[in-house]
Amino acid sequence: MLDQDTALALLTIADETNARVAFVGDRHQLPAVGRGGVLDHAIRWAQPEARLTLSAVHRFTDPEYAALTLLMRSGERAGQVFDALLERGLVVVYPTDVERQAAVVSLQPDGGRVIADTREQVAAL
Numbered sequence: 156m157l158d159q160d161t162a163l164a165l166l167t168i169a170d171e172t173n174a175r176v177a178f179v180g181d182r183h184q185l186p187a188v189g190r191g192g193v194l195d196h197a198i199r200w201a202q203p204e205a206r207l208t209l210s211a212v213h214r215f216t217d218p219e220y221a222a223l224t225l226l227m228r229s230g231e232r233a234g235q236v237f238d239a240l241l242e243r244g245l246v247v248v249y250p251t252d253v254e255r256q257a258a259v260v261s262l263q264p265d266g267g268r269v270i271a272d273t274r275e276q277v278a279a280l
Contacts, residue, residue, distance in 0.1 A: 156180075158189030159196075183228040256280055 157165075157178070169176045178197045198206060212221035220243075226236045240246040249255035260280055271277045 156188065156191075157193045158191060159193055160189055162193045162196075181228075252279075 157180070166176060168174070178194055180194050182194045182198075210225075212224060215221040215224065219239075223236055223239055226232055237246065241248065247258070249258060256279055271280060
């Protein structure tokens with residue numbers, strides 16, 4: 156989540172002190188709050204032998220779910236991924252807005268917050 160301004164400051168200091176910088180991250184994760192794209196720039200300008208791309212998933216013990224997470228990251232076969240998540244119970248589709256809203260509210264602990272797109276949705280919840 157490194158923004159461009161912070162990256163410039165970091166790289167300036169590294170250049171002045173002959174230090175090396177290694178950028179590590181996932182370009183498919185949340186972007187920086189400020190101007191982003193630092194990892195994309197780093198990949199574009201780094202020498203090919205200086206780049207390393209990881210393609211294996213290590214944090215999941217279920218290999219099928221691990222494969223699904225890689226497809227979610229890439230956006231490939233979105234319909235199949237959605238269906239697989241639905242089948243696993245990880246996505247729930249409610250038949251009506253009333254049922255969906257009731258489910259959202261019932262999942263909130265005391266004092267919990269719900270984020271909605273519009274004030275009307277907030278009022279309904």
